[in-house]
Amino acid sequence: MGDSKAPASQTDCIFCKVFGRTEWSGMSAADMAKLNEAKVCRQFDRGEAIFYEGDECRGVYCIKSGLVGIRKIDGEGNSVLLGRLGYPGTTLGYRPLLAGECHRGTAEALEDSQVCFIAAGLVRWLLERNPDLGLRFLHHAAKDLGNAEEDFFQNAAHPLRLRLAHLLLVLKDHYGENFDDGTVMVELPVTRQDLASMMGARPESISRVIKELDQDGLATFSGRQVHIQRIDDLLWELDPAGEA
Amino acid sequence: MGDSKAPASQTDCIFCKVFGRTEWSGMSAADMAKLNEAKVCRQFDRGEAIFYEGDECRGVYCIKSGLVGIRKIDGEGNSVLLGRLGYPGTTLGYRPLLAGECHRGTAEALEDSQVCFIAAGLVRWLLERNPDLGLRFLHHAAKDLGNAEEDFFQNAAHPLRLRLAHLLLVLKDHYGENFDDGTVMVELPVTRQDLASMMGARPESISRVIKELDQDGLATFSGRQVHIQRIDDLLWELDPAGEA
């Protein structure tokens, strides 16, 4: 007790707003007690690192609030933000733990975030006693893997404009504020540079595409504020036929 | 007994040459017996489909011999071969099963292959009674996920020539025949078109890059035979610095 950093409220997980959405819900009371006792919550300021690329994986991180991204440094020294963002309810770091690897990227709080740490030993202990827990992580991993493969070849197949439109629509689901007139306001959680790196493009190209969308009247960009004027047209571009 | 198709020898898994490399090894004798009894092995000829994109996922497929690839049809009707190939010992189809999805791609035997089918119900039953089995699949999924993310941004970062060099070196590990003079002969398991689709490129571009490598004396291509003359130089291109 008595940390220099203000500790996040170390509430019982059962009271955590996002608990139901995590893989951890559904364990026995005894195991829950163990988890509650051992977990360590803490507040991270925007820009602060939670763990570093190359670090040994000491456990997993359950995101209570805020937003966390994973960064890698590519061969040329550029910082690249991976597509898979950590929203509240997401447990980060399970991949390297289970694959027996070091962290492949640096986790950084993209907004002020509250994060609970669960040590590797405890995770393994819980996994052994709760086959369901493993299955839920397996389900999660299977989903992630599907998305990663999907992204891989969507990326190759579609031009930048479409990929940006797609990303906007995804972010809208998490950060969108719907207006009465059918338009939507989205607050981008990342800089344009990060936006670019997430889509495998350069910032200049993003700027140009943004200008295009702006001129076409599809959306208005101002700093990190995006006002989507014509969602239907954006959807149309992604899938002219009308999916499914 | 008495199928129109020649059934693969329905040997006990314990005698299967690749059994030790699969996720299935390490279960109790009783569970093994159950698996042996219920599995269905069969021979697939080159080009034959094992399951189809969009099919409900009825179980998983353990590859005993041969080679299996996953194809998707992209928006423009082109066939795209995914990077993740199924070598002997690989269990295919676990991803959609665990994610509760339909098959996202068509599995096709790239060579004559023997494949054992294990029904979904049995898989779930075994997973519940064998936490370790789940953990091994989790480990596998975690590895696959790591590779998928790695590929994603390697693809964006490197030009075609490097990506082809990399793929060649991977295939070498599975299909290479080392000669005394240090050169290697690789028999490509796929057509140039598939090669192209795996790397998100067009066949014409592959042809041109191949000609380049040929002229530079790095490798000689003749049909599906590739004679790698200077592996060290190929490695050098991938990582001029000298990894690690």
Place this chain on the structure above:
DNA sequence: GTCGCGCCATGATCCAGATCAAGTTGAGTT
């Protein structure tokens, strides 16, 4: 045989997006 039909090679041209090079804006600091 030769007909057809994928697969592959090669040339000519085009284009999305990268790269290079200045500016501009904007938030934070002293």
Place this chain on the structure above:
DNA sequence: AACTCAACTTGATCTGGATCATGGCGCGAC
């Protein structure tokens, strides 16, 4: 306010790879 530094915009230019078009070649079917 003036200074700084990073994020952004905009323009000019270059280029890897796509696209379009054509011809050769290997192979199975008849």
